[in-house]
Amino acid sequence: MSLTTVSGSGSAPLLSIQRVSRRYGPVIALDDVSLDIARGEFFALLGPSGCGKTTLMRCVAGFETPDSGELLLDGEDLAGMPPYRRPVNMMFQSYALFPHLDVFENVAFGLRRQGLNKETIAGRVRALLQLTQLDSYGSRKINELSGGQRQRVALARALAPGPRLLLLDEPLGALDRKLREETQFHLKKIQRETGTSFMIVTHDQDEALALADRVAVMRAGRIEQVASPNDIYERPASRFVAGFVGDTNFIDGVVVFDSAPYLLTDFGRIALSTCCLPDGRRATLSVRPEDIHARHDGPGISGIVEEFVFRGDNTLLRVRVGNDVILRVATWDMRFSVGESVMLQFPLDTPALFAEEI
Amino acid sequence: MNGQFRILQALMLTAGFIFLYAPIVILAAMSFNASRLVSVWGGFSTRWYAALIENEQLMHSAWISLADATLSALFATILGLLAAVSLARFGAFPSRLLFFGAIHAPLVLPEVVMGLALLSCFVALGVGRGFTTLVIGHVTFTMCFTTVALLASLRECDPALEEAAMDLGATPFTAFLLVALPQIAPAMASAFLLAFTLALDDLVIASFATGPGATTLPMRIYSQVRLGVSPQINAMSTLLLGMVAVAMGAGALILRRGARRSRRVSVT
Numbered sequence: 341m342s343l344t345t346v347s348g349s350g351s352a353p354l355l356s357i358q359r360v361s362r363r364y365g366p367v368i369a370l371d372d373v374s375l376d377i378a379r380g381e382f383f384a385l386l387g388p389s390g391c392g393k394t395t396l397m398r399c400v401a402g403f404e405t406p407d408s409g410e411l412l413l414d415g416e417d418l419a420g421m422p423p424y425r426r427p428v429n430m431m432f433q434s435y436a437l438f439p440h441l442d443v444f445e446n447v448a449f450g451l452r453r454q455g456l457n458k459e460t461i462a463g464r465v466r467a468l469l470q471l472t473q474l475d476s477y478g479s480r481k482i483n484e485l486s487g488g489q490r491q492r493v494a495l496a497r498a499l500a501p502g503p504r505l506l507l508l509d510e511p512l513g514a515l516d517r518k519l520r521e522e523t524q525f526h527l528k529k530i531q532r533e534t535g536t537s538f539m540i541v542t543h544d545q546d547e548a549l550a551l552a553d554r555v556a557v558m559r560a561g562r563i564e565q566v567a568s569p570n571d572i573y574e575r576p577a578s579r580f581v582a583g584f585v586g587d588t589n590f591i592d593g594v595v596v597f598d599s600a601p602y603l604l605t606d607f608g609r610i611a612l613s614t615c616c617l618p619d620g621r622r623a624t625l626s627v628r629p630e631d632i633h634a635r636h637d638g639p640g641i642s643g644i645v646e647e648f649v650f651r652g653d654n655t656l657l658r659v660r661v662g663n664d665v666i667l668r669v670a671t672w673d674m675r676f677s678v679g680e681s682v683m684l685q686f687p688l689d690t691p692a693l694f695a696e697e698i
Numbered sequence: 699m700n701g702q703f704r705i706l707q708a709l710m711l712t713a714g715f716i717f718l719y720a721p722i723v724i725l726a727a728m729s730f731n732a733s734r735l736v737s738v739w740g741g742f743s744t745r746w747y748a749a750l751i752e753n754e755q756l757m758h759s760a761w762i763s764l765a766d767a768t769l770s771a772l773f774a775t776i777l778g779l780l781a782a783v784s785l786a787r788f789g790a791f792p793s794r795l796l797f798f799g800a801i802h803a804p805l806v807l808p809e810v811v812m813g814l815a816l817l818s819c820f821v822a823l824g825v826g827r828g829f830t831t832l833v834i835g836h837v838t839f840t841m842c843f844t845t846v847a848l849l850a851s852l853r854e855c856d857p858a859l860e861e862a863a864m865d866l867g868a869t870p871f872t873a874f875l876l877v878a879l880p881q882i883a884p885a886m887a888s889a890f891l892l893a894f895t896l897a898l899d900d901l902v903i904a905s906f907a908t909g910p911g912a913t914t915l916p917m918r919i920y921s922q923v924r925l926g927v928s929p930q931i932n933a934m935s936t937l938l939l940g941m942v943a944v945a946m947g948a949g950a951l952i953l954r955r956g957a958r959r960s961r962r963v964s965v966t
């Protein structure tokens with residue numbers, strides 16, 4: 341919870357996106373987006389593909405002009421400022437490395453545009469190549485590099501001019517799974533060491549949760565929630581966020597206030613710790629598989645194990661609780677077999693209750 | 699069965715090549731014929747080449763043709779680049795379609811019509827015809843070819859590269875110069891060579907556009923052949939042929955090298 345207050349803590353934000361909209365003909369790519377990004381923050385923009393992430397990033401970099409709204413960097417309005425004058429650099433989704441230049445010249449490109457002298461440029465490029473573990477690759481051509489090496493050249497090149505904010509559009513999207521995890525750590529380390537604010541775009545929820553100090557979840561041009569990775573996961577603000585980030589069960593029912601509030605479902609009652617919905621309202625509860633406890637006996641809602649899948653550290657049970665309701669339950673207890681009846685206990689804390697979407 | 703088919707295939711291929719290239723081979727061979735008569739082989743000799751160098755008229759025409767082809771190819775390449783950039787990079791500006799059509803029209807326009815149009819234009823404007831009008835005519839004629847070649851290569855060049863350059867502090871012009879231009883350099887070289895060969899061996903447009911004192915080599919050859927084939931003309935034609943072949947070969951080689959480089963980039 342404490343991390344969510346970073347942006348609101350006294351000091352002015354580095355980048356302030358205020359009510360930005362952008363449409364392409366009938367497609368609304370950005371719909372009234374407002375965001376604040378703090379100095380030194382690692383910020384992730386998470387959403388399914390086509391939700392407007394790249395468009396937002398291109399607005400900040402200056403390649404797109406918003407139809408309405410404002411972009412302020414350090415309080416300065418970016419409107420009308422061309423990309424080559426913005427103190428912001430972007431790492432392109434395709435990397436966009438210059439194929440006719442070697443690694444050194446790619447990284448030096450931005451420094452040369454600043455008119456620095458030779459020694460300064462050489463020193464800075466060397467430092468960046470070291471930071472990105474490319475020390476001995478300075479004279480290589482781009483077509484002689486592997487995917488991971490290209491990714492690091494793109495990162496070094498974008499960091500070279502010393503941007504106040506670095507934009508990374510799906511920086512790990514083109515890497516294979518194994519390399520991706522290693523690169524995540526690396527990226528985080530570089531962000532810490534340089535102290536640069538990073539704004540990363542991704543459609544991979546694991547990546548966003550692993551990397552970022554704060555995550556904004558986008559859907560169809562709108563921001564659904566901005567919060568710390570922990571809060572996004574534990575306290576999703578909408579059904580969409582709950583479904584998009586991590587694995588979950590959606591349980592439909594009606595809110596009932598007796599002595600205490602509970603959710604009346606087809607298969608039983610689930611106690612609600614907090615409930616801000618009125619009595620009688622149809623609602624959906626999101627419960628993570630690992631938050632439901634399965635036991636052989638005791639209190640709870642009874643169900644039948646339909647199937648189980650061994651997942652390495654735990655086992656995922658598919659438990660039929662009603663005629664056509666199957667819940668997914670993660671358990672560390674291996675002693676369940678198909679056809680067995682189990683008792684399911686729901687968590688006491690139920691923050692993810694959403695009114696039915698109309 | 700298979701073997702027979704193979705033999706048939708080889709025969710057809712040979713026949714095709716003979717049909718296409720026999721006249722040219724005969725022309726080249728005759729230029730080394732010591733005898734003046736086409737029908738008699740008098741032994742190998744380079745005497746016609748020596749005589750050619752003495753022939754001032756012909757040498758002057760060769761010089762005119764070379765200068766005209768080089769200059770007009772240069773202008774056509776530069777203008778073609780500008781046209782291609784505006785078509786590829788400036789989005790859907792008003793009148794884009796008209797511009798696109800106007801640029802491409804000379805590709806299908808009959809050369810005679812174009813030559814006549816140029817002539818009428820020069821006469822109407824009161825421009826005296828000579829070397830300058832010859833170059834102008836050839837630029838008009840070859841620019842559509844260079845534009846088409848450069849447009850294709852610009853479309854293949856990823857606009858994200860220029861955006862990346864701008865992002866790193868380059869103005870749009872610098873970004874084009876430092877990033878896009880190196881990518882399309884091979885296409886520019888081959889466009890230049892294409893325009894060069896087109897202008898070098900053009901007879902129709904040159905006849906309309908040029909004036910006294912600037913008779914091109916094809917025009918000279920054509921007018922002399924009507925009076926009878928001189929072996930000197932054979933020698934000149936062989937040289938011309940060699941030049942065109944070298945230019946076309948170089949163009950193809952440059953393009954292939956460029957293509958291989960960009961393919962390597964995209965695959966690995």
Ligand SMILES: Nc1ncnc2c1ncn2[C@@H]1O[C@H](COP(=O)(O)OP(=O)(O)O)[C@@H](O)[C@H]1O
Nearest residue numbers: 364367368369388389390391392393394395396
């Ligand atoms: N230049 C463009 N012209 C037309 N539509 C576009 C353009 N750029 C993006 N869009 C549309 O805007 C929406 C958001 O695109 P984008 O920002 O690229 O999504 P994301 O990066 O989240 O996958 C998509 O529906 C896309 O089709």
Ligand SMILES: [Mg+2]
Nearest residue numbers: 390393394433
């Ligand atoms: Mg994208």
